[in-house]
Amino acid sequence: xxxxxxxxxxxxxxxxxxxxxxxxxxxxxxxxxxxxxxxxxxxxxxxxxxxxxxxxxxxxxxxxxxxxxxxxxxxxxxxxxxxxxxxxxxxxxxxxxxxxxxxxxxxxxxxxxxxxxxxxxxxxxxxxxxxxxxxxxxxxxxxxxxxxxxxxxxxxxxxxxxxxxxxxxxxxxxxxxxxxxxxxxxxxxxxxxxxxxxxxxxxxxxxxxxxxxxxxxxxxxxxxxxxxxxxxxxxxxxxxxxxxxxxxxxxxxxxxxxxxxxxxxxxxxxxxxxxxxxxxxxxxxxxxxxxxxxxxxxxxxxxxxxxxxxxxxxxxxxxxxxxxxxxxxxxxxxxxxxxxxxxxxxxxxxxxxxxxxxxxxxxxxxxxxxxxxxxxxxxxxxxxxxxxxxxxxxxxxxxxxxxxxxxx
Amino acid sequence: xxxxxxxxxxxxxxxxxxxxxxxxxxxxxxxxxxxxxxxxxxxxxxxxxxxxxxxxxxxxxxxxxxxxxxxxxxxxxxxxxxxxxxxxxxxxxxxxxxxxxxxxxxxxxxxxxxxxxxxxxxxxxxxxxxxxxxxxxxxxxxxxxxxxxxxxxxxxxxxxxxxxxxxxxxxxxxxxxxxxxxxxxxxxxxxxxxxxxxxxxxxxxxxxxxxxxxxxxxxxxxxxxxxxxxxxxxxxxxxxxxxxxxxxxxxxxxxxxxxxxxxxxxxxxxxxxxxxxxxxxxxxxxxxxxxxxxxxxxxxxxxxxxxxxxxxxxxxxxxxxxxxxxxxxxxxxxxxxxxxxxxxxxxxxxxxxxxxxxxxxxxxxxxxxxxxxxxxxxxxxxxxxxxxxxxxxxxxxxxxxxxxxxxxxxxxxxxxxxxxxxxxxxxxxxxxxxxxxxxxxxxxxxxxxxxxxxxxxx
Numbered sequence: 001x002x003x004x005x006x007x008x009x010x011x012x013x014x015x016x017x018x019x020x021x022x023x024x025x026x027x028x029x030x031x032x033x034x035x036x037x038x039x040x041x042x043x044x045x046x047x048x049x050x051x052x053x054x055x056x057x058x059x060x061x062x063x064x065x066x067x068x069x070x071x072x073x074x075x076x077x078x079x080x081x082x083x084x085x086x087x088x089x090x091x092x093x094x095x096x097x098x099x100x101x102x103x104x105x106x107x108x109x110x111x112x113x114x115x116x117x118x119x120x121x122x123x124x125x126x127x128x129x130x131x132x133x134x135x136x137x138x139x140x141x142x143x144x145x146x147x148x149x150x151x152x153x154x155x156x157x158x159x160x161x162x163x164x165x166x167x168x169x170x171x172x173x174x175x176x177x178x179x180x181x182x183x184x185x186x187x188x189x190x191x192x193x194x195x196x197x198x199x200x201x202x203x204x205x206x207x208x209x210x211x212x213x214x215x216x217x218x219x220x221x222x223x224x225x226x227x228x229x230x231x232x233x234x235x236x237x238x239x240x241x242x243x244x245x246x247x248x249x250x251x252x253x254x255x256x257x258x259x260x261x262x263x264x265x266x267x268x269x270x271x272x273x274x275x276x277x278x279x280x281x282x283x284x285x286x287x288x289x290x291x292x293x294x295x296x297x298x299x300x301x302x303x304x305x306x307x308x309x310x311x312x313x314x315x316x317x318x319x320x321x322x323x324x325x326x327x328x329x330x331x332x333x334x335x336x337x338x339x340x341x342x343x344x345x346x347x348x349x350x351x352x353x354x355x356x357x358x359x360x361x362x363x364x365x366x367x368x369x370x371x372x373x374x375x376x377x378x379x380x381x382x383x384x385x386x387x388x389x390x391x392x393x394x395x396x397x398x399x400x401x402x403x404x405x406x407x408x
Numbered sequence: 409x410x411x412x413x414x415x416x417x418x419x420x421x422x423x424x425x426x427x428x429x430x431x432x433x434x435x436x437x438x439x440x441x442x443x444x445x446x447x448x449x450x451x452x453x454x455x456x457x458x459x460x461x462x463x464x465x466x467x468x469x470x471x472x473x474x475x476x477x478x479x480x481x482x483x484x485x486x487x488x489x490x491x492x493x494x495x496x497x498x499x500x501x502x503x504x505x506x507x508x509x510x511x512x513x514x515x516x517x518x519x520x521x522x523x524x525x526x527x528x529x530x531x532x533x534x535x536x537x538x539x540x541x542x543x544x545x546x547x548x549x550x551x552x553x554x555x556x557x558x559x560x561x562x563x564x565x566x567x568x569x570x571x572x573x574x575x576x577x578x579x580x581x582x583x584x585x586x587x588x589x590x591x592x593x594x595x596x597x598x599x600x601x602x603x604x605x606x607x608x609x610x611x612x613x614x615x616x617x618x619x620x621x622x623x624x625x626x627x628x629x630x631x632x633x634x635x636x637x638x639x640x641x642x643x644x645x646x647x648x649x650x651x652x653x654x655x656x657x658x659x660x661x662x663x664x665x666x667x668x669x670x671x672x673x674x675x676x677x678x679x680x681x682x683x684x685x686x687x688x689x690x691x692x693x694x695x696x697x698x699x700x701x702x703x704x705x706x707x708x709x710x711x712x713x714x715x716x717x718x719x720x721x722x723x724x725x726x727x728x729x730x731x732x733x734x735x736x737x738x739x740x741x742x743x744x745x746x747x748x749x750x751x752x753x754x755x756x757x758x759x760x761x762x763x764x765x766x767x768x769x770x771x772x773x774x775x776x777x778x779x780x781x782x783x784x785x786x787x788x789x790x791x792x793x794x795x796x797x798x799x800x801x802x803x804x805x806x807x808x809x810x811x812x813x814x815x816x817x818x819x820x821x822x823x824x825x826x827x828x829x830x831x832x833x834x835x836x837x838x839x840x841x842x843x844x845x846x847x848x849x850x851x852x853x854x855x856x857x858x859x860x861x862x863x864x865x866x
Contacts, residue, residue: 005749033791036749037756041715041786044726046853047843048717048743049421052763052772054790055847058797060758061770127791171794171848282768286799342798342812387813394810395828402649 008032026121030128058284059130065278065285066137066332069265072258074098076267077145079259080199083246084207086215098145101204102264105140105152112153113139116160120169131170131177131338132160138178138332141265142325142373143185144197146206151189155181175380176339179329182373194369196220198261217245222261224324224362224369226250231312232366238315255322265328272327285335288344292351293330293358294321300359312363320359329372330354339380343390350386354379412610413644415631417806419766419841421571423721424781425742427681429578430691436508437699439732440483440676441501442469446735447542448835448857449551449864453480453499461488466513466538466674469502477555481539483676483697485511501732506696510677513538517672523589526669528597535597535665538674542735543661547642547654549860550835559602559655561646562594566618566659567609569636570720570840572690574681574738577615579692580659584617586666593665594657595623607641618659631806639838643807648832658736680733684742685783686714695733701740702730709742715786717741722840723853746787763789766804766845793848801852804841809833811842815852818859823866831859 008031015021015028032038034056042048078094081087089097113136121128139156159181164173185193192206199220201207207220221229223241230240241250248254258268266272279285301317308314320326334340334354341350354375361371368374444453451474457463463486468479482504490503515538518526535541536555546553553559567576580587591604603625606618610630619626627645629635638656648654660678667675676697683690688708695704701716709729717724718734721741725734733740750756760771764782768775774782801811809830817825836853843852 002749004751035752035756037752037787037789038791039747039749040788040791041745041747042788043851046851047840048715048721048724048726048741048786049764049784049844050788050790050849051767051845051847052761052765052774052789053767053769053845053847054757054849055793055796056757056790057771058767058769058847064770127793129793131796169794171796282770283800284767284769337798338796340798343810344799344802347799391810391813391829394808397808398647398649398828398830401647402651 005036008035023122026125026127027118030118030121055130056133059133061282061284062134062279062332063137065275065282066134066141066265068271068274069141069268069328069332070102070137071095072268072271073141073264073266074102076259077101077200077264080261081201083249084199084215084218084220085213098264101145101200102140104149105143105145105147105264106137108149108152109139109156110136112156113160116157116165120161120165124165124169126169129170131164135160135177135181139181141332142178142182142263142328144193144262145200145264146197146204147185147192151185151192155185158184171338173338176333176336176376179333179373179376179380183377186373196225196261198222198263215245219245220261222324222369223250223255227312227315227319227323228362228366228369231310231363234311236311236314237319252319252322255319263325263328266325269322269327272331276331279331279335285331286337286340286344286347286351288347289335289340289351289354290330292348292353293326293334293355296352296355296357297321297326297359298355299352300356304359304363310363320362324362324370325372326355326358329358329376333372333376334379339383341383341386341390343387345393346383346386346390350379350383353382412628412630413641414610415629415635415640415644415806417803418632418634419804419845420569420632420778421721421764421784421844422779422781423571423683423743424685424783425683425687425690426572426781427574427683427690427692427739429575431679431694432691433694435693435695435703437506437695437701437703439489439503439700440486440506440696440698441503441700441732442480442482442698443501443732443735444470444499447472447480447552449549449861451475455491455499455502457488457491457502459488459491462486463488463504464511464513465676466515468537468539469504470499472552475552475554477536478541478552479537479539480542481513481537481674483674483699506699512673512675515668515672515674518669520585520589520670523592523669526593526596531593531596531669534668535593538668539676540661540664540668540674543657543664545656547639547648547656547835548832549864551864553653553655557653559598559653561602561642562598562604562655562657563607563638563642563645564604564624564657564659564662565607565636565638565641566615567607567612567636568720568738569609569633570722571633572681572683572739572741573636573720574679574683574692576659577612577617579679579681579738580617580663583663583666584620586663586670587617587659588621589666589670590662590664591621591623591666593669594662598655605641605645607636607638609636634804634806634838634841637837639834640806643809643833650827650832652832658738660738678738680737681739682708682742683739684717686710686742686744697733697735699733700730701727701733705729705740705742711744713745714742715745717743721784722844723837744783744785746785746789748787750787757790766800767847788849790847790849792850795848795850797847800845800847801839801842804845805838807833807838811839814859815839815850815855818855818862821862823863826859826863831856831863835860
C-alpha cells in the first residue's frame with residue numbers, strides 16, 4: 001500500500017499553503033488520514049511513545065456497538081410490516097424489507113451530516129472530526145422508518161450546525177447532537193415522528209387507516225402511547241397491553257426482545273444491552289451512566305407505584321426499562337462523553353437523574369409519551385452544574401487539608 | 409509505620425530491552441556537557457568560564473542570575489571546549505573535554521563523627537558552591553530549591569517504576585555510607601520537625617542500601633507506575649498545600665552530598681542503564697553526568713532508524729546519537745522511530761493490533777497479554793484532537809486530583825481554579841501516563857509546565 005501513500009503525498013503540495021486547492025487542505029487530510037495513520041512521531045520533549053488508540057478507532061467501536069441494534073431494527077421493520085398485514089415472511093425477507101428502507105436513511109444521514117462537517121472544516125480550518133461517524137448512524141436509529149428522507153437530512157444539518165459546529169466542533173458541544181436532531185424533528189415536524197407512524201407499508205410509508213389487507217384491529221401505537229392513553233382513561237396498563245391486536249405484542253419479554261413498533265433502532269432492550277456490553281467491556285462508554293439511568297428509571301417507577309396517581313403510574317417499574325427508547329438512550333445517548341458529566345461521581349448522578357426524569361416525563365406529561373429524549377437533553381444542560389459541585393468538593397477537600405494543617 | 413500504601417491506579421508499560429545486571433566500567437566519555445535546559449525553570453545563566461579554560465570536577469561553570477549562590481559545576485576535569493549559544497545569545501550548552509583521570513577540586517573532608525557536629529552555617533556554603541545543591545528539587549514547581557526556603561518535609565523515592573527504569577539497588581550498590589551521610593547532612597539544614605521520608609518499593613525485598621537508613625521515615629508503596637514518582641508518594645503521605653514547600657531528591661543526589669562531605673569531592677560519576685528494544689545488549693555503564701553517549705551506544709544498536717532518548721520513554725527527551733546524557737537522567741532508551749504511514753486495513757485504525765494500549769477499544773488486543781514485553785516505536789498513532797473522552801486520565805493518576813479539569817483550568821488561564829485543583833502537587837512526570845493514554849494526543853506534560861510557570865510568575 002506504500003505506492004498509494006506515495007501517490008497521495010504527491011498531491012499534498014496542491015493542498016498546502018499556496019497550492020491550488022489550499023482551501024480543501026482539511027478535506028485532503030481527512031481523506032489521507034482515513035486511509036493511512038499518518039507518519040507523525042512524538043515530539044522531542046514529552047512522551048516518546050503513544051498509546052495505540054486514536055479517536056477514529058474509538059468512534060469505530062461505538063459504531064460497532066450500534067450494529068446489533070441496527071441489524072435487529074432492520075429485521076424488526078420487516079417484522080412489524082408482516083404483523084400488520086398478517087403476511088408470512090421469512091427471516092431474510094423481513095430483514096431485506098427493512099434494509100431496503102433503512103439503508104437509504106443511513107446514507108442520507110451520513111451524506112448530510114458529512115457535508116456540513118466538510119463545509120465547516122474548510123471554512124473554519126479545522127480537521128474533520130470523527131464524531132460524525134457515530135452521529136450519522138445514531139440519527140436514523142432514532143427515527144421511525146417511515147420518516148421522509150429530506151427530514152433526516154434537514155435534522156442532521158440543523159443538529160450538526162447548531163448543536164456542534166457553532167460551538168467549535170466535536171468535543172465542544174453542549175448538547176448531544178443526535179438527540180438535538182431528533183428534538184428538532186419532534187418539534188418541527190411532529191406529525192411525522194409521533195402518533196402511529198412506526199410501521200411501514202409496502203412503500204415504506206406510514207400505514208393509512210383503512211388500508212386494505214390490514215390485520216383486524218391493527219393499531220400502530222407503541223407501548224408508551226398505549227400506556228399513556230390507558231393512564232388518562234383510568235384503565236390498568238397491563239390489561240391494555242394484553243388486549244392489543246397482536247397477541248403477546250406487549251408482553252414484558254416481547255418488549256425486552258424488541259419485536260414491537262418504535263423507532264428503527266430503539267425497540268430492542270436486549271440489543272441495546274449487547275451494545276452496552278461492547279461499550280463498557282471496551283471501556284469506551286461509562287458503565288456508571290448506563291447503570292445510573294436504569295437505576296433512576298426503576299426507582300422513579302417504584303416511587304410512582306407508591307404515589308399511584310394514575311394507572312400508568314401503577315405499572316410495575318421494570319416495564320419502564322423495556323418500553324420506548326430508554327435502553328437505547330441510556331447506552332448510546334446518555335454516554336456521549338462530551339455532553340455527559342465529566343467526573344466519575346457526576347456520571348452516577350447524571351445517569352440517575354436521566355432515568356428519573358424520563359419516567360416523570362412519561363407518566364406525568366401526557367404530551368410527550370417518550371421521555372428519554374428530553375431527559376437526556378435536559379441533563380446535558382445540567383451536566384456542567386453537576387460537575388461543578390463535584391469539582392468544588394475536590395477543591396474543598398484540598399482547602400480543608402490546608403486549614404487543618406494551619407490549626408496544628 | 410510498616411503499613412503499605414497500595415495504589416490501584418496506574419499502568420505498567422513493559423518494553424523489550426531491559427538492562428541485564430552487568431556493569432561496563434571501562435568506557436570513558438570524550439566530552440560532557442552542562443545544558444541549562446536540563447534545569448527546569450532556570451532563569452538566565454551566567455557563564456563563569458571561557459573556552460580554553462581548564463577546570464576540575466567541581467569547578468563552577470555557570471550560575472543562575474536569579475539564584476546566584478547555587479553553582480552549576482563541572483562533572484569532570486578537563487578543558488572547556490565550547491560554549492554554545494543560540495538565538496539572543498541564549499546559552500545552549502557548555503562542553504568540556506574530559507580528562508582520562510579525573511582531577512577533583514578539593515573540598516573539606518569530614519569523618520562520620522565530625523559530620524555530627526557540623527552546623528547549618530558550615531554546611532550550606534559547601535552544598536551551594538560544590539554543585540550538589542542542584543540535586544535538591546522543590547515542590548511545588550519541580551525546580552531547584554531556593555536555599556533560603558524552609559521545607560516542611562524531604563521526600564526521596566528509592567525506586568523508579570517507569571518503563572525500563574534502572575534498578576536502584578544495582579546502580580547505587582555499595583553506597584550505603586554515603587547515602588546515610590547525605591541524609592545526616594540534609595537533616596542538619598532543615599528544622600527539627602522536618603522529616604525525611606524514603607519511599608520504598610513494597611514489592612521488592614528490603615533494599616540493602618535504603619532499608620537500614622537511620623534518621624528517616626520509611627514509607628512502603630505498592631502499585632503500578634507512577635507509584636515510584638516522588639510526587640505521588642508525597643500526595644499520599646504529606647500533600648503539598650498552598651504556601652508549603654517540600655524538597656525532593658533522587659538517591660543519587662543524596663549520595664553525591666554524602667561523598668562531598670566524606671571524600672571532599674564533587675563526584676559526578678554515575679551508573680546508567682542503556683535500554684530499549686533497539687539495543688543489542690542492554691546493560692549498565694559507568695559514566696558521568698552530561699556524558700556524550702556516542703561511545704556507549706556505538707556498536708550496540710541494532711539498526712540506524714532509531715530514536716535515542718535521555719531518560720525513559722515517558723518523561724525523557726530525544727537526543728542525537730552523539731548527544732549528551734541529561735543532567736538528572738539515569739538511563740538512555742533506544743526505540744525505533746515510527747515515521748511510516750500505516751494503511752487503515754492492514755495496521756491502521758480499522759485493523760486489530762497488538763500495539764500496546766491502555767484501552768480496549770475495537771481491535772486493541774494488548775490487554776489480553778498485559779505482561780508481554782513489547783517493542784514500541786515513536787508513532788503518535790493518530791492525530792491530535794479536542795478532548796472527547798472523559799475518565800481515562802483519572803485511571804492512571806493515583807492522586808485525589810481531577811486531571812482533566814486541572815488541564816482545562818490551565819488552558820483557560822484560570823489561576824484560582826489551577827490553585828484549587830492542585831497545581832502545587834504535580835509536575836510533568838505525574839501527567840506523563842495521562843499523556844500516553846490520551847485519545848486526543850494532547851501534550852499534557854507541556855500544558856502542566858505552562859500552568860506551573862503561570863503560577864510561578866503570578
